[in-house]
Amino acid sequence: MRPETLAYDRDCGLAITKRDTSPGGQEIMSKQFDVAVLGTGLMGVPMARNLLKSGLSVTAWNRTLDKAKPLVAEGATVTDTAALAIADADIIVTMLSDGYATGALLADAAFCEHLKPGMIWIDMSSAKPEHAREQSAQLARMGISHLDAPVSGGTRGAEAATLAIMVGGDKDVLEQVKPILSAMGQPVHVGPSGSGQLCKLANQTIVAVTISAVAEATLLAQQGGADPMALRSALKGGFADSVILQQHGERMSEGNFAPGGLCKFQLKDLDNTLEEARSLGIELPNTQSVRDRFKYLIDEMAGAELDHSALYLELKKRNKMS
CATH class of the missing domain: 3.40.50.720 (NAD(P)-binding Rossmann-like Domain)
Incomplete structure (x- = not known):
């Protein structure tokens, strides 16, 4: 058998x-x-x-x-x-x-x-x-x-x-x-064992950095007078398109930060990513930067339980818009 x-x-x-x-x-x-x-x-x-x-x-x-x-x-x-x-x-x-x-x-x-x-x-x-x-x-x-x-x-x-x-x-x-x-x-x-978690850390690095980029693009469009919804439609199918642009860009422009992926878990994953990077002797500057921003959002803006697209709020505060 x-x-x-x-x-x-x-x-x-x-x-x-x-x-x-x-x-x-x-x-x-x-x-x-x-x-x-x-x-x-x-x-x-x-x-x-x-x-x-x-x-x-x-x-x-x-x-x-x-x-x-x-x-x-x-x-x-x-x-x-x-x-x-x-x-x-x-x-x-x-x-x-x-x-x-x-x-x-x-x-x-x-x-x-x-x-x-x-x-x-x-x-x-x-x-x-x-x-x-x-x-x-x-x-x-x-x-x-x-x-x-x-x-x-x-x-x-x-x-x-x-x-x-x-x-x-x-x-x-x-x-x-x-x-x-x-x-x-x-x-x-x-x-082998542990590789799934390593790939998840890689995934979370891409997610966090992309959320940061989408937040900046959304704010740029809004402040310049463009319609963020039209922006997302215009970029759909192009090199800049992504699930994060379409889903989290919509959250940002609507101000809807009800949790899907929690900020506190995003920060935990980024901390784990950077710890793993240090053990491998490599630097991840974008990951470090966005990690520090999530840390500020959680500690200074009570954002732990918000969706991780709420990094947009940190960006607005940085620009003295909230």
Whole structure:
């Protein structure tokens, strides 16, 4: 018998399939896949919702329980503790604030009692590459496979199941759980353990610097008398076009900074990027500059809980316009 793999069945959705390789053998559907989703915040809820839509059995947990409860109406089981959430799980999906939050679970004896050899842990949180590597090694000693699979695409991507998913770890493990990740977006294997987090840091560098550029372009257009909406339409399809220009440029011109991607998490990612850069002996001047601006926005303008497009507010204050 080869290892269990995932398959899709019209009646029971994503499930484990055992393949019998003996003469005359056939595929035998053994059971539906049970997934524990730990962390149901702005991103975790729509991600869990898409797993449910794909036919998976989902048990959810969140530190603030009320954030997980809406999933009950859609077929999920919600538990009071993370330990109970993973008790019957085959797959653990974590979408937590950072690697420290994931590490706190692994330091909890009651939680670890429910970890079983053969489980696969997919950490979709944004964390330091070193945390991913350390946690992968710790879980490997327990017979548990680990993938670091952070995402990009924000809440809209989470809702539409179009997230970019950067996967570090064993490629064979990714193949086993690819249907699960594909229910949430587009998974791409980017290298060994920690590589997913490294690519997420690269992603966040591009996002933050581009937000800064879009903010400057939007302010320039507005102050010069051009219509920012017309600007975005005029640039659509050209070299300057991007999701950030279209989505966050609209937020900036409308003054809508209700959170999608939080400023405090953008700052955390930029701090992690710069720490990783220092360890590699390289300088990232644009990243450092935009990091300092997010720090000011959070510390001096109470912007921690705003969408990261609110860097536009920092730019306006810099220009004595607020």
